[in-house]
Amino acid sequence: MRFLQLLGFAAVALSAPLLEGRAKSKSFLKQINETTWVLGNSLWNVTQNRQYANKLFYKGQDRVGKAVGHYVSYNGAASDLNWTSAAIVDSGSDYINVKFTAKEGDFHWVIYDDLAGAYQYFVNHALPVLGEFRTLWRLDNSSFTKGRTYLKDGPLPPLSDYLAATKVQDETWQKADGTYLTKYDWSAVLRSTDYYGVYGDKVGSWYFNPGKDYYNGDQTKGELMVHRESLTGDTVQLNMIHGTHFQAIATDTFADGKTWGPWLWYLNDGSKTDAAARAEEEEAKWPYKWYEALDKAYRTRGRMQGQLALSDGRAAAGANVFLGDSNSTLSTLDQGANYYYTTTADKDGKFVIKDIRQGTYGLYAWSNGGKIGDVSTTFIKNDVVIREGDNTNLKKLSWPVTDLKKRIFQVGDFDRKSVGFLGSGGYFHGRIATCPANITYTIGKSKPSDWCFGQSSFGKYSITFSLASIPTTATGAKLTVSMAGFSTGSAADVLLNDVKVGRITNSATILSSQDTYRGATVSGEWHLLEMPIAKAQLKVGVNKVDFNVTASTLWRGWFWDSVVLDWQ
Numbered sequence: 364m365r366f367l368q369l370l371g372f373a374a375v376a377l378s379a380p381l382l383e384g385r386a387k388s389k390s391f392l393k394q395i396n397e398t399t400w401v402l403g404n405s406l407w408n409v410t411q412n413r414q415y416a417n418k419l420f421y422k423g424q425d426r427v428g429k430a431v432g433h434y435v436s437y438n439g440a441a442s443d444l445n446w447t448s449a450a451i452v453d454s455g456s457d458y459i460n461v462k463f464t465a466k467e468g469d470f471h472w473v474i475y476d477d478l479a480g481a482y483q484y485f486v487n488h489a490l491p492v493l494g495e496f497r498t499l500w501r502l503d504n505s506s507f508t509k510g511r512t513y514l515k516d517g518p519l520p521p522l523s524d525y526l527a528a529t530k531v532q533d534e535t536w537q538k539a540d541g542t543y544l545t546k547y548d549w550s551a552v553l554r555s556t557d558y559y560g561v562y563g564d565k566v567g568s569w570y571f572n573p574g575k576d577y578y579n580g581d582q583t584k585g586e587l588m589v590h591r592e593s594l595t596g597d598t599v600q601l602n603m604i605h606g607t608h609f610q611a612i613a614t615d616t617f618a619d620g621k622t623w624g625p626w627l628w629y630l631n632d633g634s635k636t637d638a639a640a641r642a643e644e645e646e647a648k649w650p651y652k653w654y655e656a657l658d659k660a661y662r663t664r665g666r667m668q669g670q671l672a673l674s675d676g677r678a679a680a681g682a683n684v685f686l687g688d689s690n691s692t693l694s695t696l697d698q699g700a701n702y703y704y705t706t707t708a709d710k711d712g713k714f715v716i717k718d719i720r721q722g723t724y725g726l727y728a729w730s731n732g733g734k735i736g737d738v739s740t741t742f743i744k745n746d747v748v749i750r751e752g753d754n755t756n757l758k759k760l761s762w763p764v765t766d767l768k769k770r771i772f773q774v775g776d777f778d779r780k781s782v783g784f785l786g787s788g789g790y791f792h793g794r795i796a797t798c799p800a801n802i803t804y805t806i807g808k809s810k811p812s813d814w815c816f817g818q819s820s821f822g823k824y825s826i827t828f829s830l831a832s833i834p835t836t837a838t839g840a841k842l843t844v845s846m847a848g849f850s851t852g853s854a855a856d857v858l859l860n861d862v863k864v865g866r867i868t869n870s871a872t873i874l875s876s877q878d879t880y881r882g883a884t885v886s887g888e889w890h891l892l893e894m895p896i897a898k899a900q901l902k903v904g905v906n907k908v909d910f911n912v913t914a915s916t917l918w919r920g921w922f923w924d925s926v927v928l929d930w931q
């Protein structure tokens with residue numbers, strides 16, 4: 364009896380670790396006290412306090428270390444959300460859905476038992492009117508030494524470089540060798556992003572944001588993705604779900620229930636190949652089936668198709684298509700309260716967007732260069748209704764364009780980007796200062812790469828063109844100046860044959876945006892200026908248009924999209 368009892372006890376003692384092992388492989392939420400919780404599974408766990416999740420155990424080590432950890436915040440660090448409670452609000456055989464509640468809304472971690480990482484989403488209840496809203500990780504910098512976006516991949520500059528350098532502007536330093544250090548060089552175009560994150564030799568932390576319909580702005584929008592925190596040295600992995608880093612003031616009011624995500628925060632051994640494969644898998648799974656049961660508005664989606672034809676009979680080949688707010692007074696870049704969908708038309712101008720949340724939208728289209736790079740106008744159709752399970756077929760849509768017979772010249776393609784010009788590409792602090800002070804572009808001889816992507820130094824960019832005759836039917840001409848970005852501080856007079864016809868300067872129509880000075884070189888906030896030209900100002904023979912800089916501030920100015928002159 365005694366022997367059996369001992370045996371029985373021994374048997375229990377032996378099986379206990381096994382049982383514990385099984386219990387541990389389940390995802391869990393444990394409350395430690397009023398303001399601290401631990402959540403995760405057997406692969407990882409996070410300690411969440413009132414504001415910060417300051418511990419992340421993964422692969423045998425705390426991957427937050429001395430860094431700040433995970434938090435959700437708006438309009439800067441003064442507004443980090445404070446979690447007042449946490450609960451498991453849904454679960455299945457292999458996952459739990461943990462909700463953290465703050466007065467502004469709920470942040471969810473959906474934890475699968477076998478997944479290193481978690482799906483996350485935020486449901487708004489009472490966020491204030493805001494421009495910036497983000498979730499982020501500030502991680503251990505010895506575990507996560509590098510950053511990866513689709514534009515840039517490599518070691519994050521060490522904090523010691525910042526300490527030894529001279530601050531020259533907002534989060535930007537100059538090193539002794541003359542080169543610059545800035546977090547903004549780690550930016551990328553949000554809607555072109557496949558995956559991004561921070562990694563080292565043993566671990567990687569990644570964000571996959573399939574669908575991207577909860578982001579503000581259009582396909583030109585850039586955002587900061589990863590960086591070295593310049594005060595503490597933390598490795599930062601941002602999730603700018605509503606951002607304005609390269610824009611003028613862009614604020615939105617959100618309805619109760621507006622939801623950002625779900626996206627996947629994913630941990631691995633640092634392999635980019637694995638991260639890339641997982642990103643594709645997530646994109647294919649979007650919209651997420653597992654989430655549909657929880658959110659009717661997420662589930663109720665429809666489809667839209669159409670074909671864009673230019674009024675001159677051409678197909679709108681490769682056009683940018685944006686499905687956004689109906690009857691909006693905001694630019695497509697500045698829209699951000701709702702949900703947004705983007706695609707490009709095919710060579711015949713046909714486009715399809717699937718999985719659109721039910722609702723009433725505005726359809727916008729603009730040239731993406733190439734075959735329709737001459738098109739300066741934007742196509743807009745309001746009141747596009749998307750219904751659950753339905754295909755909204757808009758059929759053939761006519762897009763009014765300028766008669767090309769009236770075109771006198773064009774420099775660069777219309778695409779709201781500086782693509783094709785010298786220096787255009789990526790985010791590089793200070794590159795605008797390397798643009799020549801003076802350029803003369805001769806129509807018929809020069810090529811776009813002879814024109815620089817931006818202008819900010821004292822000097823003059825000139826376009827010279829020849830007119831064989833002045834059409835009798837013309838009443839005048841119109842100069843269209845399309846700019847892909849503008850940061851106040853520099854200004855120029857626009858002259859036609861030495862007579863001033865306009866100005867590039869900070870004004871109600873050209874709001875300053877944070878693009879040019881923060882090192883964007885391709886797209887920031889787009890502006891279209893139209894300047895009427897009197898017929899008598901043009902002459903047979905050689906004419907010229909000058910952009911003569913009258914005020915210059917280092918790194919501030921504008922970058923070009925296209926310049927055209929048309930007969931009216």
Ligand SMILES: *[C@@H]1O[C@H](CO)[C@@H](O)[C@H](O)[C@H]1NC(C)=O
Nearest residue numbers: 395396397398399400410412
């Ligand atoms: C709750 O627990 C955490 C972690 O043990 C501890 O740092 C914190 O001081 C505790 N808070 C309270 C109010 O007891």
Ligand SMILES: *[C@@H]1O[C@H](CO)[C@@H](O)[C@H](O)[C@H]1NC(C)=O
Nearest residue numbers: 393401407408420421423424
């Ligand atoms: C979190 O992970 C660490 C390291 O694996 C482990 O020691 C700790 O017990 C885990 N916490 C919980 C609550 O499971």
Ligand SMILES: *[C@@H]1O[C@H](CO)[C@@H](O)[C@H](O)[C@H]1NC(C)=O
Nearest residue numbers: 414437441442443444445467
């Ligand atoms: C969260 O609490 C901190 C400390 O009490 C406070 O400074 C901060 O403003 C709070 N955040 C918000 C968004 O209210």
Ligand SMILES: *[C@@H]1O[C@H](CO)[C@@H](O)[C@H](O)[C@H]1NC(C)=O
Nearest residue numbers: 429504521522523595596597
């Ligand atoms: C990592 O952070 C520490 C402070 O926690 C800092 O002293 C160190 O310089 C940082 N390392 C790098 C490579 O920036």
Ligand SMILES: *[C@@H]1O[C@H](CO)[C@@H](O)[C@H](O)[C@H]1NC(C)=O
Nearest residue numbers: 689690691723743744745746
């Ligand atoms: C939106 O604008 C269209 C014209 O583009 C107009 O017909 C329609 O009534 C407007 N809808 C609303 C809701 O204001």
Ligand SMILES: *[C@@H]1O[C@H](CO)[C@@H](O)[C@H](O)[C@H]1NC(C)=O
Nearest residue numbers: 799800801802820821822823
């Ligand atoms: C630009 O042209 C002006 C006028 O010809 C000239 O004074 C100036 O030196 C030129 N700037 C540079 C950097 O060549």
Ligand SMILES: *[C@@H]1O[C@H](CO)[C@@H](O)[C@H](O)[C@H]1NC(C)=O
Nearest residue numbers: 821822856861911912913914
């Ligand atoms: C061009 O701007 C400069 C100031 O940078 C000014 O001195 C010059 O007179 C201007 N030229 C013309 C033709 O307006």
